[in-house]
Amino acid sequence: MTEQPSEYQKILLDINLSTKEIRRIPIPQKDIENYIGGRGLGMKILWDRLQKPGIDALSPENPLMFMPGPFSGFPIPSASRTVVVTKSPCTSPESSPYPKASTVSYSNMGGFLGPEIRFAGYDGIVISGKAKTPSYIVIEDDRVEIRDAKPFWGMKTDEFDKTLVKELNNQRFQTCYIGPAGENLVSYACILHTTARAAGRGVGAVMGSKNLKAIAVKGTGMPKVSDLKAFNKSLNDVRGVFKGLTGGMLTGFWREAGTAAVIQMMSDDGLMAVKNYREGTFAEIEKINAKTAREKAWVRDFACYCCCLACKKSGAIKEGPYKTIVHDGPEYETGVMFGANLMISDFNGLMKAIYDGDDLGMDIISAGNVIGFLMEAYEKGYITQSDLDGIDLTWGNVDAVLQMIDKINRRDGIGDLAAQGVKAVAKQIGQYSDEFAIHVKGLELAAHNIHANPPRALCYATSNRGACHLSGDD
Secondary structure (H helix, E strand, C coil): CCCCCCCCCCEEEEEECCCCEEEEEECCHHHHHHHCCHHHHHHHHHHHHCCCCCCCCCCCCCCEEEEECCCCCCCCCCCCCEEEEEECCCCCCCCCCCCCCCCEEEEEECCCHHHHHHHCCCCEEEEECCCCCCEEEEEECCEEEEEECHHHCCCCHHHHHHHHHHHHCCCCCEEEECCHHHHCCCCCECEEECCCEEECCCHHHHHHHCCEEEEEEECCCCCCCCCHHHHHHHHHHHHHHHHHHHHCHHHHCHHHHHHHHHHHHHHHCCCECECCCCECCCCCHHHCCHHHHHHHCEEEEECCCCCCCCCEEEEECCCCCCCCCEEECCCHHHHHHCCHHHCCCCHHHHHHHHHHHHHHCECHHHHHHHHHHHHHHHHCCCCCCCCCCCCCCCCCCHHHHHHHHHHHHHCCCHHHHHCCCHHHHHHHHCCCHHHHCCEECCEECCCECHHHCHHHHHHHHHCECECCCCCCCC
């Protein structure tokens, strides 16, 4: 490759919240050739920006990057995802001369943010520093502003999403934001887009540490194609494959039910995280599977940008104490980590827990892991009800789980410890409780039973960000 491909915008938007300096930085040709975009390019930038080891992930020096891939913004199915790259606030080595040593963190989310970043003329956004007061960033092509977010600080994500649209007075903006969990530096806080599409694994805590509530992006440009004829041929080929996926034998999977389609199958095969990973099959799985979700809640399917799968499912609780909730899910990870892993079979209660986790801006994978660990420690007598601030944290107890989610978000009592992740909780409890603290390098495992899936265990053990269920395959 001798010439930079025209498909790239060739520019990074660099924003320093401490100095309020805003720059548009050309991307070196060599970096595009070697790292392509998305996570690869983000990792290269992270390497260049972290000038010394041991930098605190929650310090102003740690960059936070939003990196769409080179296909983002084109009408290519499943190509709209945005990767958030930073240094992890969740992980730590067994020993290091640097107290704040940790791994990288990256997490991706679907939706429309990545394409909009490209429409605005950028191949990524890099944010460093820390705003003096709560702030949010508004990007309209070349126009970039840092605005006051004090009126919105403390807002939960559902309310804030609606409020920000009114504040911007333009529904064309695509936004991402943190909830109170990110503001309170819960180590596994996430960044949300459209109130339910989430980048987790602690990136929300990094955003909160910068006093950054949200980013809003609107662009008027389009990425270019160097060979339109070849592009259209490839696009038609890809769409043909997806037509087979959505109209053929896989209709009952991704299009019909999203990732929730495999909830029943994973339980039947013993591959699910159940009772803090002690078991692989949940006896009451039929009460929270995709069929039940379709009957009890789902009323609408949502697609990401130019994707025909429409795997995002949304609906409303139709009865009981949580009747007013309108939300997405369950997906596989959220349904299992707040469902089977905690032995919760009350579908409406599960949906309330998922709603609260998303509304507070919390990574439900990690939250479900930490709460499951505390349930096991409580069951085994390692901790008492007094240690849990009076919460009777028994298996399947929806009210207790909701109380714990709230305490973690507010970092109140036991919630302050739990907000630091399962590795920190096990270290504090001691008594060999680390033997059932399920993590790699401090990052909590997702909803997969590795006892029945050794290849997945190998992926977890060797991933560079800790327990990553997206690395490798089973």
